[in-house]
Amino acid sequence: MTMRQKYQQFFTPKKYSQVIINLLDDFRPNKIIDLAMGEGSLLIEAQEKWTEAQYYGNDIDKKCCKKLEENYNDIHTFNYDIFLNSSMVNIKKEIDSVDLCIGNPPFYKIILDDEIKILLKEFNLQHLYNSEHISSEVPFILQCFKILKENGVLALILPDGFFTNNCLKSFRKFILSNYQIDKVLELPANIFEHTKAKTHIIILENRKPTDAFVNLYAYNENCITIDKDEAIKRMDYSFYKSIDNFHDEINTLENLDIELFRGRPKYKLDDIEKIHMLHSTNFKLRKEVFSNRLKSINKIKRHEDKIAQKDDIVIVRVGSSCLGNVGIVEKGYFVVTDCIFVIRIKDKNLRNIVYLSLKSEMGQRWIQSHAKGVAARHITLEEITKFPINIKANNGV
Numbered sequence: 001m002t003m004r005q006k007y008q009q010f011f012t013p014k015k016y017s018q019v020i021i022n023l024l025d026d027f028r029p030n031k032i033i034d035l036a037m038g039e040g041s042l043l044i045e046a047q048e049k050w051t052e053a054q055y056y057g058n059d060i061d062k063k064c065c066k067k068l069e070e071n072y073n074d075i076h077t078f079n080y081d082i083f084l085n086s087s088m089v090n091i092k093k094e095i096d097s098v099d100l101c102i103g104n105p106p107f108y109k110i111i112l113d114d115e116i117k118i119l120l121k122e123f124n125l126q127h128l129y130n131s132e133h134i135s136s137e138v139p140f141i142l143q144c145f146k147i148l149k150e151n152g153v154l155a156l157i158l159p160d161g162f163f164t165n166n167c168l169k170s171f172r173k174f175i176l177s178n179y180q181i182d183k184v185l186e187l188p189a190n191i192f193e194h195t196k197a198k199t200h201i202i203i204l205e206n207r208k209p210t211d212a213f214v215n216l217y218a219y220n221e222n223c224i225t226i227d228k229d230e231a232i233k234r235m236d237y238s239f240y241k242s243i244d245n246f247h248d249e250i251n252t253l254e255n256l257d258i259e260l261f262r263g264r265p266k267y268k269l270d271d272i273e274k275i276h277m278l279h280s281t282n283f284k285l286r287k288e289v290f291s292n293r294l295k296s297i298n299k300i301k302r303h304e305d306k307i308a309q310k311d312d313i314v315i316v317r318v319g320s321s322c323l324g325n326v327g328i329v330e331k332g333y334f335v336v337t338d339c340i341f342v343i344r345i346k347d348k349n350l351r352n353i354v355y356l357s358l359k360s361e362m363g364q365r366w367i368q369s370h371a372k373g374v375a376a377r378h379i380t381l382e383e384i385t386k387f388p389i390n391i392k393a394n395n396g397v
Helices: 003-007 014-022 041-049 062-071 085-095 114-122 137-147 160-164 166-178 228-233 237-245 280-286 298-306 348-359 361-370
Strands: 031-034 054-058 075-078 098-103 109-111 133-135 148-159 180-186 199-205 213-218 224-227 259-262 289-291 307-309 313-316 326-331 333-336 340-344
Touching: 014 041, 014 148, 014 199, 031 041, 031 085, 041 054, 041 098, 054 085, 062 075, 075 085, 085 114, 085 137, 098 137, 114 137, 133 137, 137 148, 137 166, 148 160, 160 166, 160 199, 166 228, 180 237, 213 228, 213 237, 224 228, 224 237, 237 361, 298 307, 298 333, 307 340, 313 348, 326 348, 348 361
Parallel strands: 031 054, 031 098, 054 075, 098 148, 180 213, 289 326
Antiparallel strands: 109 133, 148 199, 180 199, 213 224, 259 340, 307 333, 313 326, 313 340
């Protein structure tokens, strides 16, 4: 296993290191640290802007520390596991607090061990987590708060899940209740090598919030301002942009006379022949129409609550490359996996409207903007029920 694989290292490209530093144009820090510095791109860019500041970096990869100190002897490095509480004790003992904490933390889940539990308890967050794992950005951000001065600034590149996943709503509420978020900038997709992870930059201050709203940004787009209650639900620009695009659409799938369901996990379908199963892989080569020779559900009756039949609309709900692909069952019956949503509509005209709306450029943008997750982008059943349909505008279809 390479160090990149072991530590989920996705080093920040120079261009986006410049972006995050430029977002701090009015700030004049004296002491700066990156707690997961990798190759040091963010620290190097910061040095270009603030030549008089003191610079510190930490990384679990000893090679990264050695290489950075060899090339930039004015950056002092530490080689600690940032998820250990003793690491922050040792760093603070040597440098005290800092004005600016920057970083691009690892994008993965870590074991919720005793070290993390102690950290969560320190911030009175222990009641939020009772599973075996936790998203790494949660303890990483808390460690940043521990070394940040009052009124200091935290500037991080974080995975999309931090801003959108339901399981992190409580943590977003904690952040919004205790810290001032200055801005959230959604970055273009695929900016890191070796991962398609969607990311955002967040800039916040270590002080009690004074604003009742959050400003969201994206490249070459106007600012969108949302209130805190909305920000707790999610903070991704593309989602709120899609709402603006659909502001005239008053109907949603949940308000129409349809049946909508998600398939069954594939591992529970061992008794089903491949030709009688519909999975995301069936959508390869842009296939949109599906048929088989089953004339009844007898062979697959055990899964009758997860069967797609003639005229059903089917949508891929997960996967970076095929998310949002839409098809229709032309003939036969299929057991669908949990990678697929099925929409059953009796009325032919309404079915056609929904099908074309889902396949439209705007519909596909809506699906992509409502997707969540880092490695495996997905859309939930709850979200797809909110898909907007303009019946009046499409009646001529």
